[in-house]
Amino acid sequence: MPPIIPDILFNAGFCLISAFITCGIGFFVYALKPSSNVHRLFLAVMVLATYWATGEFFIWQASSLEGVEFWLRFSSFWPLTIAIGSHFILEFTGELQGINKKRNTIIIVCIYLTALLISVIGLFTGCLYTAAFSPEIGYYYLPVHENPFCLVGISYTAFIMLWAFLVGFISWRYTEPGIKHTQNSLLFAGIIITIFFGMLSGIVLPIFRIYIPNLVFIGFVFLSILIVYAMRHYGLFVLSPETAVPEIMKTMPDGLILVDSGGNIVAANESAENIFPSLKSSPAGISAESLVSPGNYGAIKDLITKKGEISDFEIGLPGKTTRYISVSGSVVRDRDGNPSGAVLIVRDITERKASENALRVANDKLSLLSQLTRHDISNLITALSGYLFLLDDKLKDPEEKLYLGKSIEITDRVMKQIEFSRSYHDIGLEKPMWKDLGEQISGAAESLVRGDVQIRLKIDPVLIYADPLVEKVFYSLIENAIRHGKKITEIVISTEEQEDGSLILRIKDDGIGISDEEKEKIFSYGYGRNTGFGLAFSRELLSVTGIEISENGVFGEGASFEIHIPKGVWKRRPGSADQG
Incomplete structure (x- = not known):
């Protein structure tokens, strides 16, 4: 007769508690990165563990042999929890990456097929477990040791647990010191605790004819606690090669480097290793500043910290022949929005610099x-x-x-x-600069022979950011109006701020105007009755800083050139009163 275990297990209540904990942890991790295979596998493990724990709870609540048998069959797919768990460990530790694709597939198929076979046997037969009753314990279940299928199930479970232990140990043992090593240590500790409780109630205690609710769920609780701790303090499932860097990093032509908040490299792809040979042995734990010098890395870090990203930061790498790289990147944030590291994209631009x-x-x-x-x-x-x-x-x-x-x-x-x-x-040879709009227009107007044509200015006191030759634009526009306006007597130049923050500069005359079919042609090189270059030159020079020009006058009533100055390309002159 099995020994009595009175009330210690609280009527299998820990099974139900573990079901809630594992399910919650599983969905939380999955929500961090649904596209990650590691996250999906972890969710599958936790959901199946919840299913298994729920079945175990109801087995020990059954009030008849039929009830125990029903819940035994309900829980018969528990081996899939072990199968997916082993698959998760292989994927998380990266052990599958060192195996060719065909062999990889064979291993996974064998794990799942064996688990599925054991599950089907448990669902349709009583070869694995049978229901029993004891006045001291009540209704419980025990393995059918005489049946070879039961021995196969026990052997499979023991083999998978031992394999998971070895894989976890190898990954922990050979990972360089750093965050990844700490993550592996915590996960490995959780695996050991889970295996210990699983073997205790699944193999050891039954040998002594002690039958109690499966203690493996206590192991799942400890595993969940360690995972939460690792996520909170060491970025598990937040900052790791499997979750923060997409699979495509392996085939990217540019180098991709994942750096934690302390400046240490968490992962790097093969392209990055080709650029920095020192990464080939093991990138994890290497200081990022050792690759590009402390000064350059400090500048990169400051820009990413201030702006959240960096683009095309060029660095020269010393050596027998100087190599040049371009660094782009952005900050990586955890679920709470706090910075947890950075992703750096590195491109070798040595050939580009030589071409430049x-x-x-x-x-x-x-x-x-x-x-x-x-x-x-x-x-x-x-x-x-x-x-x-x-x-x-x-x-x-x-x-x-x-x-x-x-x-x-x-x-x-x-x-x-x-x-x-x-x-x-000379266009573009000098950097754009802030120019006083009124001074530029007045300077252009004063250098022209205007005859009887009056020029009236209604210009706000503003500065525009433009090419230093911008005065030539206003000269060309006024000169064109005087030359081709024929009946022209007046030119009115005004500004008007728009609702979107841009500024319209309007140069309007009372001459004959420009026909509709010519409104765009006049900005083409060679078109016109004089040199045919003035307006084309004006449009190109203004475009240096994103300023646009068009003609919107009415033919017969006069020409009206509108210059659209975007927001940020103009500002009020210091000391002037705000308008609009």
């Missing part, structure tokens, strides 16, 4: 050649113009003077185009 240097040298040579060519042509055109003017004094024939006048006009246009090419060459 070659392109810069070529551009400098072309620029020098262009300047010399313009200078020589200008000198020749100036000399030609001088001879043409001398010739003009000597010619008396009206027809000859007409042809000579045309020649002088052509040389003037050539000179203007050379001047334009000089101005166009």
Whole structure:
């Protein structure tokens, strides 16, 4: 007769308690990263453990042999908990990564098929466990040791538990000191406790004919507590290669490095190891600043801390030949939104830098050649113009003077185009700067011969962020209005702040205007009755800082050029009163 275990197990109440704990932990971890295979497996383990614990609880609440047998069959899929648990441990520790895909599949299939076979036998037969009754204990169950299927089930359970122990031990033993090692230690401790309680009630106690509710669920409770502790203090399931870095990191052409809040590397992909050979032995635990120098890493960390991300931070790596890398990245946050590390994307840009240097040298040579060519042509055109003017004094024939006048006009246009090419060459050479809008427009207007055309300014005291040559834009727009407006008498230049924070600069005249079919063509190079470059030049120069220009006047009533200055590209002049 089995010995009496009075009230110590609180009528199997710990089974129900563990069911709630494991289920809650499982869904909490899954919610952290549903796309992670490790998280999905952990959820499956916890859900099956909950199912198993619930069945165990009702077995010990049964009031008849039939009730015990019913709940035994209900709980017959408990081996799947062990199978998925072993799969989770293999996936978490990365043991499957060192096995080829075919062999990997065979191992997993064998684990699940054996577990499924044992479950089916338990569901449809009484070969594994049988119901019993004792006046001292009540209704309980015990293994059918005489049946070979029962021995297979016990052997399978013992084998899987031993295997899980060895895998956990190897992963713990050979992981470099650091957060990952601590995570493995806590998980390994939980595995040992769970295996201990499982073997105690599943193998050891039955040998002495002691039958009590399965103590493995006490092990699950301890495992859950250790997992919560590891998550809270060591980033388990929050900052680890399996959860924080997607699977695609393994095949990324760029290096991907996961750094914890202390600046130590948690994981790195193969591309990162190719860039930094020191990572090939074992990246975990290596200080990130040792790869790029403390100064560079400090700058990267400060930018990520302030902005939450960094993009294209270039670093030169010393060596026999200098290599260049570009670093981008962003902060990694835990479930509560607190920073827990950073993801760094590293790209080798040595070839790109070499190409940029070659392109810069070529551009400098072309620029020098262009300047010399313009200078020589200008000198020749100036000399030609001088001879043409001398010739003009000597010619008396009206027809000859007409042809000579045309020649002088052509040389003037050539000179203007050379001047334009000089101005166009200067676009973007100097960094944009803040310019007083009123001063730029006034300067352009004063340098023009306006005749009887009046220019009225209704401009707010603002600064615009534009290319240093922006005054040429206003010169070109006013000069075009005077030249082509025909009946023009007035040009009104005004500003108007928009609801979205942008600013509209409007240059409007009362001339003949521009026809609808020409409103866009006038911004094309070569289009127009003069050089055909002024408005095209204006649009391109303004676009350097994102400023846009368009013509919205009514043909016959006058031209109206609207310059759209985005928010952030203009601001009130210091000391001026706020408007709008």
